[in-house]
Amino acid sequence: MLMSDAATLAVVWKTDAFFKLFGLCLLAGILVAGLLFPLAGGLGVASNKASETVDSMSAELANVPPPLLTTITDSAGNPIATLYDQYRIPTATSEINDAMKWALISVEDRRFLDHHGVDWAGTLRAALSNSTGADTQGASTLTQQYVKNYLINVIYRNDEAGQRKAQEQxxxxxxxxxxxxxxLETKMSKDQILTSYLNVVEFSRKIYGIGAAARAYFNTTPDKLTVTQAALLAGMVNNPPVYDPWNxxxxxxxxxNLVLDRMVDNNKLAPEDGQRLKAEPLGVVPDGPSKPxxxxxxxxxxxxxxxQYVQDYLLTHGMTKQDLYSGGYTIRTTMDQNANHLAKVSAETQVKKTQKNVANTLSLVRPGKDRHEVVALAANRDYGTDATKGQTTYALPSDVSNVTGAGSxxxxxxxxxxxxQHKVGIYSTIQTPQSYSSRVFLGGKPGCPQVAQATYAYCMSNYGEGNYGSTMSLQQALATSPNTGFVILEEQAGIGAVLDMAYRxxxxxTMMSNAANGGAVDPDGQSLAYKMPQQKYYGPEGPQKSGFGSFTLGVSPTSGLELANVAATIMSGGVWCPPTPLSSITDREGQAVSPIHEDACEQVVPEGLANTLAVGMSKDITEGTAHAAAAAVGWNRPAIGKTGTTDVSGSSAFVAAVPxxxxxxxxxxxxxPIGGLIDGGVGNxxxxxxxGDGNMFGGKTPARTWFGAMVPILGNQPALPLPPSDPAYEH
Incomplete structure (x- = not known):
């Protein structure tokens, strides 16, 4: 009985062993056939399709480069920021020491230098185990791991379904x-494969590649990694989150220590050294990893x-965020870091960075007939994510952030x-009564003359009493800013022409923004928001479809940068150019590229008009609303300027320029944005x-901010004259 049972067991064991051996041989045949030869008939069709898929994937590996970080620099080429989805620093073979290479080979693929891409014994064992429903097994070579990691970390990095498919057992x-x-093994050397693997693999926490890992974990470079450092990093690639040294x-x-043991087994480390090194601490940077x-x-x-403006500019001019954050570009900007610093100092001198609900911004643009380069974008508030320290990531100096307007x-x-329209010249006399009721512009409130039932004229008055005569020259009006005179001019020119001029x-x-919150209304730019009737301050409103007269008083949401560019356009002889932050862009190979479309410069008004307008705006600083701020710093340069303040002193501005x-x-x-601002002097x-009302005016904090930055920025540069006026626009 026992003998019979034993014989039965022997037969069963032999039968099972036979089928396992048969299955192994069958799988080996399929594997070899699939790898090397197209089969006949249906299997041949399947193999050919598989071959096409493999060829396609091989092409993707060759043509889809790994994500690299983009570097943003100032105008002198000094890096100021990096943008990336994957922190990766490309590293050449010669920049990786032997300790790192042998640590990885010893733990992941001991026969790496001997096989031709596939470890046959290991792969067949894994294939048989997986096909019979047993526990899944790996046995992938470093070359195979490189393929899988490239698919996961590069080709399918934003495709979860593709990543799952690349990892399925x-x-x-x-x-x-x-x-x-x-x-790959027929096209790349072993060194190339090993280096490529080390440049693609993840080391946890969005750290990819050995260059970034060496820096983030040990503040070093791959050529200077110690044996223990190399062993730690080599061990991590198996499962980065599990072997994260901080968590x-x-x-x-x-x-x-397992990696060190494997290096000893592989004769790449002496046993006594391995034992000694296992006692060393991990040695990673404290509170790490260290990465930008x-x-x-x-x-x-x-x-x-x-x-932030550089990023916004690129994304609104044709570049995708994925390309920006993975393209490995070097973007040299037009930012003068010294000017930006001085602008920041001036803005913060006038208003403390921690002052709640107060933003003081300064935007600077260099005039020119072929480019308008943005030089500085600053605010009293710091850029950052800690609101308790007064920080913000809103683009205060460049976006349409001031929703209450820039006043006069x-x-x-x-x-x-x-x-x-030649309705007036810069030296013409205009009417500036103390108060005025416009029946062209409606929208007034009870207390204004009634035009029809529940419809009132638009009425306004000049600030203060007895400060203005009933008439004055247009140049004097620009310096002293009577409200009534410009509403009357707005009637004469027509609201459409005024709105169009602001845009030009x-x-x-700004003119394509929503008057309620500054958000984009027409992102495709096919029609202008200010021509749309629902826009409170811009559109044709009221029975006469004439728009709102308050537009000339600056009640609309405003971009400080665009206001600065208006001054640049005037100082450029009427040539508008986009306010560009870009000096040059090079790709990952160091080649100059133009990945976006920038609008061409335009002659938006005649040069004579622009030059005469500049002369007309030259008195604000010498005898107008900005005179006190200019005198306080001893200003003695020819310049144009215009202050502005909104109702209840809720916001104020000063736009000005020198050549x-x-x-x-x-x-x-x-x-x-409700209520006024109180100016109590510098820093208060x-x-x-x-x-309630405040006492802020454009000639106070804004003008002091402008002059406080411009004096040290200009330094010893010559005091250039303003362009001469054109008689055609003088009277």
């Missing part, structure tokens, strides 16, 4: 991976606003529109609690 995936590996130091230590910020917060509190600085547009001179995004540099300073309430500005 199936015979089909193993066959495909093996075929690609064999192809799981014990597991990381065990894995590192992946976005504009890395530019710091001072340069972050400029970095908008009178520039009314003036230019009326001059273009530079308020492009070398144009700029606009604005102060406003970014978080809760507060927001009114509630909805």
């Amino acid at each position: 199936s015979l089909a995936r193993k066959l495909k991976e093996a075929r690609i590996a064999i192809q 799981n130091p014990e597991r990381a230590m065990q894995r590192r 910020a992946s976005n504009c917060t890395g530019a710091g509190p001072e340069n972050g606003f400029f970095c 600085s908008y009178k520039i547009f009314t003036t230019a529109a009326a001059m273009e 001179l530079g308020m492009r995004n 070398q540099l144009a700029g606009a300073a604005m102060i406003f309430r970014p978080d809760f 500005v507060n927001a009114v609690q509630g909805t």
